[in-house]
Amino acid sequence: MGTSVPAMVDFCVDWDNRCAHFRFSGQGKRCMIQDSESAYGCASTCYKTTWREIPYNWRMASEEDPATEIVSSAFVAMMKTAGN
Secondary structure, eight states: OOOSSTTEEEEEEETTTTEEEEEETTSOOEEEEEEEEEEOSSSTTOEEEEEEEEOOOSOOGGGSOHHHHHHHHHHHHHHHHHHO
């Protein structure tokens, strides 16, 4: 999934496992994990999170379950639309 971040061509978040992967044009995939989460000023549904980059550890494309990848990408797209 593309993003509005210059040169970022892929971004996917696995909220349940608190990790994400991203890729910039001309680079391999990179990973992040969530370091912390805390309530942030508004209703109980608002959170501030911090993330840090870790060595890439996601499955290779040939090992991925296409059904899972589609659901994951659709969820990120839905969240991006709702967050605008």
